[in-house]
Amino acid sequence: DIQLTQSPSSMSASLGDRVSLTCQSSQGIGNYLSWYQHKPGKPPKPMIYYATNLADGVPSRFSGSRSGSDYSLTISSLESEDTAIYYCLQYDEYPYTFGAGTKLELK
Amino acid sequence: EIQLQESGPGLVKPSQSLSLTCSVTGYTITSGYDWSWIRKFPGNKMEWMGYISYSGSTNYNPSLKSRISITRDTSKNQFFLQLNSVTTEDTATYYCASWELYFDYWGQGVMVTVSS
Numbered sequence A: 001d002i003q004l005t006q007s008p009s010s011m012s013a014s015l016g017d018r019v020s021l022t023c024q025s026s027q028g029i030g031n032y033l034s035w036y037q038h039k040p041g042k043p044p045k046p047m048i049y050y051a052t053n054l055a056d057g058v059p060s061r062f063s064g065s066r067s068g069s070d071y072s073l074t075i076s077s078l079e080s081e082d083t084a085i086y087y088c089l090q091y092d093e094y095p096y097t098f099g100a101g102t103k104l105e106l107k
Numbered sequence B: 001e002i003q004l005q006e007s008g009p010g011l012v013k014p015s016q017s018l019s020l021t022c023s024v025t026g027y028t029i030t031s032g033y034d035w036s037w038i039r040k041f042p043g044n045k046m047e048w049m050g051y052i053s054y055s056g057s058t059n060y061n062p063s064l065k066s067r068i069s070i071t072r073d074t075s076k077n078q079f080f081l082q083l084n085s086v087t088t089e090d091t092a093t094y095y096c097a098s099w100e101l102y103f104d105y106w107g108q109g110v111m112v113t114v115s116s
Helices: none
Strands: A004-007 A010-013 A019-025 A033-038 A045-049 A062-067 A070-075 A084-090 A102-106 B003-007 B018-025 B034-040 B046-053 B058-060 B068-073 B078-083 B092-099 B103-106 B110-114
Touching (some): A070 A084, B003 B092, B034 B068, B046 B078
Parallel strands (some): A010 A102
Antiparallel strands (some): A062 A070, A084 A102, B034 B046, B046 B058, B068 B078
């Protein structure tokens, strides 16, 4: 199975900060990576697909990028509603696999 | 709008089978999409379990292959998860979700505890 390593496992940041979360793949997956935001008591919400594309209804402060086998989710200016656990998912091959998640909190 | 809703028992005994239903409204499951089951364990690990496609083909996570079955009832616009021989390690919140370019629509999730 393809392993996705997310870093950091948790972080805290202040309102208005620029925040970047990273996901590294154990093998090449092209751009077949998506990001999900998960808040307690709610289902996961898609944020980014195909590494760089914004999912429907996602605010423009979110963006995705790729450098080789490293993928990033960036929030340009952190808002309070962005606190959540963020997961990356690879869908280059089955079984689809998730990273372990990054917990993002407000400082 | 597409809506998904999971249902099923919240408590299952070890060695028994876990059976969940995902009811879909706003879209006919034979029209398109892959229809997946995903679970989130205590401690936050997430696992894709498998899917049934709009045509009825299935694809399972090999880690579960001997225990899992995903089926559907097209007349009720529902699809189902059966997981056999459960252990406490199967305690999780189970979600059904639709896949086109990404997992776009999700149910609210159902928490299932495996305990005697």
